[in-house]
Amino acid sequence: MDHNQFKALLKLHEIEHEDKWLEQFDSAMKGDGQAIVNIAMLFKEYGQYDEMYDLLDKASEQQNREAMYELGNCYFEELGEKGSEQQAFSLYKRAAQLGHPDAMNNLADMYLNGEGTAVDEQQALNWFKKAAGLGVPEAMFTLGMMYEQGLGTECDESQAFAFYSQSAEQHDVEAMYRIGMIYFSGELGQQQDYEKALEWFLKASEQFHVDATYNIAYCYEYGYGITQDKEKAIRYYKKASLLGDLEATKKVVSYYEMTDAVEASKWREKLLVLNNDIYE
Template sequence: MDKRTEFFGWFKQQGLDNIELWLEEFELAEKGMEKAMINVALLYKQYGFFEEMYNLLTTVSEHKNSEAMYELANCYIEGLGGKGSEQQAFSLYKDAANLGHRDAMNNLADMYFNGEATEVDEKKAFLWFEKAAKHGVPEAMYTLGIMYEQGLGTQCNASLALEYYKRSADLQYAEAKYRLGMIFYSGELGQQQNDKEAIEWFRKASEHYHVDAIYNLGYCYEHGHGVIQDVDRAMTYYKQASMLGDREATKRIVIYYEQINLKEAAKWREKLESLESFKGFDEN
């Protein structure tokens, strides 16, 4: 059986669509087209065929293809198929970053920042986050905001911290939107405390299903911070947060219904108990 026929049979077994397009991609991969090889490798990854994935990504990585290096490093970090290590991932991220791969720059910076497969080195982390940010990586911009805010790897600079948070938020990074909400809610980084501005940022973060932002919207509506007090709307936000696993939001719902509807309170108390049980299991 030739490789094309073998791939066709495998593809049919998975019940996938667009078989003609993928057969063309497979044929290009067989001819050594690196982009096609990476695409087929990622298809194998999606369906758990890790040996085939590793073979393709390793081959392309040996050609100094930064995308293949980055994807192979990700697979090592995830420990797929029991292969690889953090040290191998670190080396691949570093090689890909030096070849200009922006996400590899960010991941390499993370490893320096957290001391993964290397010593903690905040200055090197800062430099690589800066490079990634210059290439438009919103996560890197957000982390630079943290580093400038806390003086990690650089001097504290409130205005630059705020600038990087805003740049990251402009690129739709949810954590940056939430952080800006907290900055205006608490009056941090030299900003005037401003509930209305905070709520706008919490709203923007909530569009990404950011659970803490959703909870905070509930809290603001419950207590009338920056908005007209509206307990019904507060409960709507608390219920959204609860559905995302937030225990504090669930507690607020239980407290509310204990005053007006004991049957409904019992239902939400059961939900709270399940969340608490899950928390205990998670910690073990």
């Protein structure tokens, strides 16, 4: 693709900041590594996969770790029906060895799950630790899970809680929910604390975590860590229902069956749709 063809692509998709993108494209054609990655990601967004692969291959040959990481993602997703887990693994490993934090995390995931390589929990643990040390919240969360379950290491409740906490403080939604559950149930050596549990459920719910949203409703319904409030409970059950939670929808139906026949009918229809989605 030349300069004029790229300009036509920008106009076709009504992409804003044309001058900026044209400047980036020209820099990419001159071999600027970051510009190559930027243009490749634009091609990815608009389904120009052949052009995307060509650019990422070119930048990877220049030992550009960001290009290796993004190319690994493309191969893992098999975009344009190209790539494989083995190729993704190889690219993540090369990028990780060059210090790319997210590539370290993805490489660790592949070792943990046996994707593109044999399962190796010890290698997974080592790479998750490196990624966590560079601030990757997902790696912190997975380390919490590994220490909790004894994967690649001995079970260690204090380490598990510490890594979950680090991840939650970095706003990882699964970690926020997990910390909420730990406090709700009194796990990993922590005292049961419904107020702290609700605090973390609320934070996770802000990021549309369905189970956290359901649990907030449950807390309001039964008064765990908060004064009982049926109306607020139903409000959060509705939110969980809209996120696809079947049990929350049943709660809403039951509530309206006693208070509002029209609303009950509407929510029964939603319950039927969710049931069908589950069993399709």
